[in-house]
Amino acid sequence: MPATPVYIVCSPRPQIGKTLLARLLSEFLLLKNGQVRAFDISVREPALIDYLPAITETAEIEDTYGKIQLMDQVIINDGMAKVIDLGYYAFGEFFKMSEEIGFLKEAARRNVVPIVLFCAEGDRVSTRAYDNLRRHIPMSQLIAVENDHVLREELPALFTRGRVLRIPALPLFLKTYIDRYSFSFTGYLRQERDQSTELYQWIRRNYYALREIETGLVMQRS
Structure with missing residues (x-):
């Protein structure tokens, strides 16, 4: 059976x-594979479960039971991609737990591939957190995300030493449009007749970039 990817979308x-990004990734995987499981550990922020309640469940890692329950569900090589939307307040605890239980080694043993999508920023907290992750996570499984909605300057050099995923900025009125809970990226692609619109091209470009990540995963495991 091919390796099962577990995408961890995170930032401190x-x-x-x-x-x-977790929404884009989840909708892309659902469109491509017909199924995906998403876990929301960001309920103190605008939550993934509010946008994609049909495929998302909440998870907690504040106690041992919650940690075991989450890991039992993401460490399974069942062919269904998993997406974890990891809230900033749980960032440190999640990766501390991962190191303590040997998550990467156990995942490799079970043919599960964690892919960390680290949303980058130029502040000291972000650079230190990324630098620590790259000491423990293979660079092929660690991707810095350059989100033009957030970054006002060039991506710091530290992040460019590995793989980078760039999310282009949208005009404010379109950003407000896609932030509605009822909005679906795939739904828009299916319903919009004019493929030249800025939003249509933006979604297509991001889906293509995510497909490249998945294709790279398959090539690494072949």
Whole structure:
């Protein structure tokens, strides 16, 4: 059986576009594969479960039971991609737990591949957190996300030493439009007849970039 990917969308900072990326990724995987499981550990922020309640469930890692329950569900090589929207307040605890239980080694043993999508920012908290992650996570499984909605300057050099996923900015009125709970990226692609619109091209471009990540995963495991 091919490896099962577990995408961990994260940042130690709030308001960084993390849930937007988790939405894009979840809808892309659902469109491509017909199924995906998403876990929301960001209920103190605009939550993934509010946008995609049909495929998302909440998870907690504040106690041992919650940690075990989450890991039991994401460490399974069942062929269904998983997406974890990791809230900034749980960032440190999640990766501390992962290291303590040997998550990466156990995932490799079970043919599960964690992919960390780190939403980058130029502040000291973000750079230190990323630098620590790259000491423990293989660079092929760690991707810095350059979100033009958030970054007002060039991506710091530290992040460019590995893989980078760029999310282009949208005009404010379109950003407000896609932030509605009822909005669906795939739904828009299916309903919009004019494929030249800025939003249509933006979604297509991001879906293509996410497909490249998944294709790279398959090539690594072949």
